[in-house]
Amino acid sequence: MxxxxxxxxxxxxxxxxxxxxxxxxxxxxxxxxxVATFRKPEALLFKQKSETTVSAWVCAECGYLEFYADHPADIKLPAPSTGRG
Ligand SMILES: [Zn+2]
Structure with missing residues (x-):
């Protein structure tokens, strides 16, 4: 859209x-x-929150709407590391 x-x-x-x-x-x-993601969701205090605002695209005809993150790269989490670290 x-x-x-x-x-x-x-x-x-x-x-x-x-x-x-x-x-x-x-x-x-x-x-x-x-919207936000957390690099360490299990942590009690420092969850390393990443956040971005969202914007909406709205159909003026039927009212359907879609949300898009303004800065999707900001909340992208690193790929899970292999092994323990
Ligand atoms: Zn529509």
């Missing part, structure tokens, strides 16, 4: 690009919706 500029559901080309997904935190505070 981001690359084709077309809605995969209804075929419309009327796409609203790069809409910000809004998350509401404590006290109804607005912030950009984000």
């Amino acid at each position: 981001k690359r084709t500029g077309k809605c995969p559901k209804c075929g419309s080309g009327d796409i609203i690009a790069d809409a910000k997904a809004i998350d509401r935190g404590h006290g109804n505070a607005m912030r950009d919706l984000s």
Whole structure:
């Protein structure tokens, strides 16, 4: 949808690009919706969190939407190492 500029559901080309997904935190505070990965999810404190905001592509015709990470490389985890280390 981001690359084709077309809605995969209804075929419309009327796409609203790069809409910000809004998350509401404590006290109804607005912030950009984000996704995160953790390099050490088992750790109690220092999970080594990586995070990126997400943007939405919305079909103006049928309302279908897709989310895209703004910086997907930022949350990519290294390949699991072989052996113990
Ligand atoms: Zn559509």
